Every structure is written in structure tokens, then in C-alpha cells.
Amino acid sequence: FLYSVLIIGVIATYSPLSSKLLRKPLKVPFFQFTNLCNILISVLFSMALVAWVLHWYHDHNWHSYWPRTLPFIHEPTVAEKLARTAGQTGNLLMGLLVLPVTRNSVWLHIFDISREKALRVHIFLAYSFLLTVLTHMLCFWVVYSEQGIFPHDVLAVVMYFPLNFHAKPGECSFLSCLDPEYQVPAGDNWTIPLMVYFMTVIGFPVFGILTHFSVRRINFELFYYSHHLFLVLFFVMFWHASSSWFFLSLGMVLWIVDRMFSLLNSLGEVRVGVMRSYKSARITGIWFSKTGFHPQPGQYVYINIPELSELQWHPFSISGFDRTSKQYSIHASMCGDFTNAVNSLADRVDEDLQIRIDGPYGIPYDVKQYQHLFFVAGGIGITPIICTLDSLDSSSQHEKIVLLWVAKRESIFLTFQNELERATRLRNVHIVLFLTEGEYSADSTWHLTTGIKNICGRPNMQEALGAHLHEIDTKASLSSVVLTCGPKSLTRDVKFITYNYGIDFREEAFGV
Numbered sequence: 001f002l003y004s005v006l007i008i009g010v011i012a013t014y015s016p017l018s019s020k021l022l023r024k025p026l027k028v029p030f031f032q033f034t035n036l037c038n039i040l041i042s043v044l045f046s047m048a049l050v051a052w053v054l055h056w057y058h059d060h061n062w063h064s065y066w067p068r069t070l071p072f073i074h075e076p077t078v079a080e081k082l083a084r085t086a087g088q089t090g091n092l093l094m095g096l097l098v099l100p101v102t103r104n105s106v107w108l109h110i111f112d113i114s115r116e117k118a119l120r121v122h123i124f125l126a127y128s129f130l131l132t133v134l135t136h137m138l139c140f141w142v143v144y145s146e147q148g149i150f151p152h153d154v155l156a157v158v159m160y161f162p163l164n165f166h167a168k169p170g171e172c173s174f175l176s177c178l179d180p181e182y183q184v185p186a187g188d189n190w191t192i193p194l195m196v197y198f199m200t201v202i203g204f205p206v207f208g209i210l211t212h213f214s215v216r217r218i219n220f221e222l223f224y225y226s227h228h229l230f231l232v233l234f235f236v237m238f239w240h241a242s243s244s245w246f247f248l249s250l251g252m253v254l255w256i257v258d259r260m261f262s263l264l265n266s267l268g269e270v271r272v273g274v275m276r277s278y279k280s281a282r283i284t285g286i287w288f289s290k291t292g293f294h295p296q297p298g299q300y301v302y303i304n305i306p307e308l309s310e311l312q313w314h315p316f317s318i319s320g321f322d323r324t325s326k327q328y329s330i331h332a333s334m335c336g337d338f339t340n341a342v343n344s345l346a347d348r349v350d351e352d353l354q355i356r357i358d359g360p361y362g363i364p365y366d367v368k369q370y371q372h373l374f375f376v377a378g379g380i381g382i383t384p385i386i387c388t389l390d391s392l393d394s395s396s397q398h399e400k401i402v403l404l405w406v407a408k409r410e411s412i413f414l415t416f417q418n419e420l421e422r423a424t425r426l427r428n429v430h431i432v433l434f435l436t437e438g439e440y441s442a443d444s445t446w447h448l449t450t451g452i453k454n455i456c457g458r459p460n461m462q463e464a465l466g467a468h469l470h471e472i473d474t475k476a477s478l479s480s481v482v483l484t485c486g487p488k489s490l491t492r493d494v495k496f497i498t499y500n501y502g503i504d505f506r507e508e509a510f511g512v
Contacts, residue, residue, distance in 0.1 A: 083139035097125035098251030102258035281411035292301020301359030333380035
């Protein structure tokens with residue numbers, strides 16, 4: 001499976017035309033948003049998973065591991081086979097789920113996908129892993145019931161299972177088959193109760209509940225610190241399943257190497273030029289410089305502020321580059337404990353503030369290969385898009401550049417007033433601002449003088465974006481791209497419209 005995926009990725013990397021064809025939107029029944037690359041990888045993964053399950057359930061010779069001292073045991077029961085198959089499938093999923101989330105992941109570069117899409121793959125594999133673990137446990141409880149040792153063996157430290165003791169001659173049932181002196185629990189596999197206790201008390205609550213979007217969004221620190229218990233889970237699995245090292249070692253080693261690279265990458269000196277709080281917009285802007293730091297539009301960095309926490313690292317998109325001061329900028333929206341603390345910090349610190357930067361990461365927006373650029377932003381989702389527009393100059397040969405930006409407050413538009421004014425100098429550019437709450441202030445005329453169109457009210461994306469996409473003929477669809485960043489509802493609507501026109505689609509989602 002991995003070799004097949006790697007071949008697809010290499011083809012996409014070294015053949016731009018193949019890359020566009022793999023990402024070209026397709027209309028498939030029951031799947032509104034997909035492309036050829038997603039279909040190929042999904043089919044390959046499904047085939048590999050089916051073959052894996054069939055091997056462990058049907059073809060694997062469990063008899064060679066089965067105790068021979070009990071004459072009534074001829075082969076494992078259905079529950080036993082299901083339990084062991086689920087366990088081996090859990091090993092496979094655990095080995096794969098680390099690969100998409102390493103910061104220096106080669107898979108992101110091979111498939112030219114965003115961090116958000118990689119996180120979705122990680123989340124899917126992680127919840128699938130939890131499901132296989134639950135199946136593994138429940139099926140073994142059925143086995144215990146079949147052998148007359150339930151519920152004793154569920155949480156017992158000294159178990160009856162496995163019943164590999166001396167037996168009386170002849171056919172008989174499980175515990176009654178044993179000599180009286182052996183009718184006591186004597187199982188020596190202490191890793192079974194270890195795994196049951198860990199998953200019941202820690203595993204399912206931490207990785208099943210604290211990883212939910214609502215928890216991550218409101219209390220990121222709780223999610224972040226508790227999530228590092230996955231290191232304990234790795235070692236518990238190493239002890240519990242003797243063959244798990246074969247599946248887990250690669251992901252574990254890659255994660256360790258990735259963390260070492262990130263540590264080295266964050267050691268460079270960072271100088272903070274300006275840290276500004278935009279109270280009405282609920283945004284904090286930070287301008288900084290770092291030796292050897294050269295990000296591209298569409299990339300992001302992890303930021304650590306020791307004055308707030310020595311351990312917390314949070315991702316933010318690069319929002320711009322000041323050609324005069326040679327400084328890069330990020331803009332953070334106040335939507336959690338950390339960003340609120342950063343905003344409060346901006347009111348009381350000077351330029352001596354110490355911050356650490358790890359990055360850049362992510363796939364840059366290579367907009368030069370397209371003739372038609374369509375940008376759709378929601379709120380603070382403008383940051384990677386405004387950085388991309390700022391990287392273009394008036395000599396760019398794009399046939400059309402369209403920016404549709406939706407925000408609740410006019411103050412958010414004013415935060416990026418200079419960047420928007422520079423964007424209006426590009427050739428064939430068309431900018432529309434949608435204010436969804438309130439009205440534009442009477443003394444705010446900058447958008448009128450620069451030719452930016454402003455509209456009050458929530459846009460109908462089918463009309464606002466669809467009207468521009470409708471002008472693109474079929475032959476030009478491969479030279480067109482729609483890039484969007486914003487809330488899930490916005491990106492979902494834009495994706496649906498874009499896929500109907502068969503145009504390349506890229507998204508960033510700050511709400512994952």
C-alpha cells in the first residue's frame with residue numbers, strides 16, 4: 001500500500017500536468033467533494049485493509065499459537081479470531097496515523113496537500129484505531145464468557161486466561177476440565193490488564209473525547225498536553241503485543257527525528273519589530289525577523305512565547321512581508337486562551353519580547369502556473385491569501401485575479417488596509433468585501449478611493465463566485481485555481497461550487 005501511494009506521489013511531484021489531473025475535481029455519486037487522487041488512495045487503502053483483515057481472520061494459522069494441553073480445544077472460536085484480527089488491525093492503524101502529522105512530513109510535499117487535510121487523515125486513522133481497540137476488548141470479553149471466566153478476567157491482574165494448564169483426560173468443559181489444584185487463576189500475561197486499565201482510564205477519554213473539535217477550540221492546552229500521552233500508549237502497545245514493534249517502530253522513529261529537526265529549526269534568533277493589538281478587530285499583529293528565514297506565501301510557522309509558556313507552540317499563517325523593514329508578519333485572531341493572552345501581552349511589552357519561531361512549514365501557493373486566480377476568505381482566513389497577493393507585482397501576467405472577502409466587522413478590513421490598497425495595483429484584479437454584520441462607517445472611504453467594491457450582507461457564493469467561474473471555458477479550467485481559507489461552512493460552499501466547474505481547488509481551514 002505504501003509503495004503504491006509513494007509511486008502516485010512521485011508521479012504527481014515530477015509531472016505538473018499529472019498533479020493537476022490528480023487534483024481535478026470529479027463528480028462521484030455519494031461523494032460531493034473528491035478528486036482522482038483521493039479516489040486512488042481510498043481504493044488502495046480499502047484493498048489493503050480488506051486483504052489485511054482476511055489474512056488475519058482466515059489465512060493466519062492461529063493453531064500454532066493455541067495451547068495444546070486442553071483436549072477440548074480444536075481451534076479458536078469466531079470471537080477469538082475477531083479479537084485477534086482487530087488487535088492486528090489496530091497495530092496497522094497505529095503505525096500509519098503518525099505519518100501525516102509530522103511537521104516535516106514528506107507526504108505533504110509529495111501530494112501537495114495542506115496541513116488541515118493531513119490532520120483529517122490522522123483523525124480518521126486515530127478514531128478507526130480506537131474502534132479496533134474497542135472491538136478487540138469486547139470480543140475477548142465474549143471469549144472469556146465462552147470459557148466461563150467472565151467477568152473475572154476483565155480487570156483481574158492474575159487471570160485464568162489463557163487456560164493452558166494440565167487437564168483431566170477426555171472431553172470436558174473449560175474450568176471443570178481442570179484438576180482442582182489448577183482451578184485458580186494463574187495466567188502470567190500481565191500486559192492484558194495493563195492495556196485494559198490504560199485504555200479505559202486514559203486512552204478512550206483522552207484520545208476519544210479531549211481530541212474533539214469543541215475541546216481543541218476552547219481549551220487547546222488541555223488537548224495539547226494530554227495528547228502527548230500517545231507516547232505512553234506506544235510503549236504500552238510494545239509490551240502488550242509482541243509483534244507491534246514491526247508496525248509502530250517506523251512511525252515512532254520518524255516522529256522522534258521530526259521533533260529533532262523542529263528543535264534545531266527553532267534555535268535561530270528572532271527579533272520582534274512590532275507587536276500591535278487591534279482591539280476592535282480582535283486581532284494581534286506581530287512583525288519579526290529571523291536569520292535564514294525565508295517563507296513562501298501559503299506557509300505557516302509554529303510560535304512559542306516563553307513569557308506565556310515554555311512548552312506551548314501554536315501554528316499561524318504568514319500574513320505578509322514588509323519590504324522596507326525586511327520583517328515578516330503574522331496576525332492572530334482572539335479565539336482562545338493563548339491568542340487572548342498574546343493580545344493582552346501586546347499592550348504591555350516592548351521590542352525586547354522573546355519569541356521562538358519553528359518553520360516555515362506547509363506547501364507554498366505556486367500561483368505562477370495559473371492564469372486565473374480566485375481567492376475566497378472568511379475573517380482572519382485572509383492571512384495566507386493577502387500574503388499571496390502581496391507577493392505578486394504589477395507586472396504579473398494573470399488574466400484575472402478575484403478576491404472575495406467575508407467578515408463580520410469592518411475593523412478586520414481596516415487591519416489589512418495597506419495590503420488591500422497594494423493589491424489594487426495588480427493587473428486585472430477585482431476585490432469585493434462583504435460585511436455580514438452592521439454597515440460601513442460613514443467616514444470610511446478608503447475602499448471607495450481604491451476601487452474596492454463593498455457590500456453589506458452575507459454573499460450568495462453561487463452568484464458571487466459562480467459568475468466569475470462561469471466565464472472560464474473548459475480548456476482554461478486547468479489554468480485556474482480557487483484558494484479559500486475560512487470557517488468550514490464557507491470552505492464547504494466554495495468547494496461545492498468549484499467542483500461543479502471542474503476547477504482546481506485549494507483550501508486552508510483554521511478551524512480544524
